[in-house]
Amino acid sequence: QSALTQPASVSGSPGQSITIFCSGASSDIGSYDLVSWYQQHPGKAPKLMIYEVTKRPSGVSNRFSGSKSGNTASLTISGLQAEDEADYYCCSYVDTRTYVVFGGGTKLTVL
Amino acid sequence: QLQLQESGPGLVKPSETLSLTCTVSGGSIRSSSYYWGWIRQPPGKGLEWIGNIYSNGNTYYNPSLKSRVTISVDTSKNQFSLRLSSVTAADTAVYYCARQVGYYGSGSLDYWGQGTLVTVSS
Numbered sequence: 001q002s003a004l005t006q007p008a009s010v011s012g013s014p015g016q017s018i019t020i021f022c023s024g025a026s027s028d029i030g031s032y033d034l035v036s037w038y039q040q041h042p043g044k045a046p047k048l049m050i051y052e053v054t055k056r057p058s059g060v061s062n063r064f065s066g067s068k069s070g071n072t073a074s075l076t077i078s079g080l081q082a083e084d085e086a087d088y089y090c091c092s093y094v095d096t097r098t099y100v101v102f103g104g105g106t107k108l109t110v111l
Numbered sequence: 112q113l114q115l116q117e118s119g120p121g122l123v124k125p126s127e128t129l130s131l132t133c134t135v136s137g138g139s140i141r142s143s144s145y146y147w148g149w150i151r152q153p154p155g156k157g158l159e160w161i162g163n164i165y166s167n168g169n170t171y172y173n174p175s176l177k178s179r180v181t182i183s184v185d186t187s188k189n190q191f192s193l194r195l196s197s198v199t200a201a202d203t204a205v206y207y208c209a210r211q212v213g214y215y216g217s218g219s220l221d222y223w224g225q226g227t228l229v230t231v232s233s
Contacts, residue, residue, distance in 0.1 A: 032217075034217055034218055034219075038158070045225055046150075048220060048221050051218065051219035091158075091219070091220070093213075098174060099162075102150075102157060102158040
């Protein structure tokens with residue numbers, strides 16, 4: 001039902017890089033630079049990792065980076081560490097009716 | 112450091128109204144440019160944006176919940192609240208409050224409460 005589509009799971013080995021894609025439409029991701037990404041560890045509140053497509057909040061590791069191409073946003077994590085194992089959600093403004101939606105979430109496993 | 116804390120009953124009966132309050136500390140809910148939002152997460156599932164409110168009472172709601180949701184603000188107490196009517200088991204979830212930035216609250220959620228589990232059951 002989400003307007004944003006993410007893969008259910010991705011995995012990578014320590015030290016590797018992975019990318020999580022968030023697919024939307026020309027009317028949401030394609031039209032606005034309002035994509036944000038959240039990391040959620042089990043039993044914890046989500047944590048903002050990327051906002052406005054590419055910006056990192058203070059305190060977030062520079063191993064996390066965001067980008068957008070057309071209707072798809074992406075989150076790249078470089079130099080994977082065990083602590084990066086978590087669920088990741090994209091989020092975007094959609095339109096004046098739907099307003100804001102989250103992607104379905106992606107479970108990252110560090111092998 | 113801004114902190115948000117949800118409070119309210121952890122158990123609600125079907126068909127009744129769920130009521131939660133978020134208390135903001137370390138900053139004013141009247142701060143310009145910020146909306147204050149609610150997000151929920153059913154057990155084992157993803158995040159769902161419920162809606163948000165500005166300090167002047169302006170609100171935006173998820174259209175799928177709009178008919179049952181009311182978000183209100185009490186600036187004198189630095190709190191905002193969620194009411195969800197006619198609840199069913201499908202409304203069982205961890206409910207989070209958060210600060211939402213950007214133009215008319217359309218941007219990212221940068222500060223979150225710890226979340227509170229609300230179970231709908233008789």
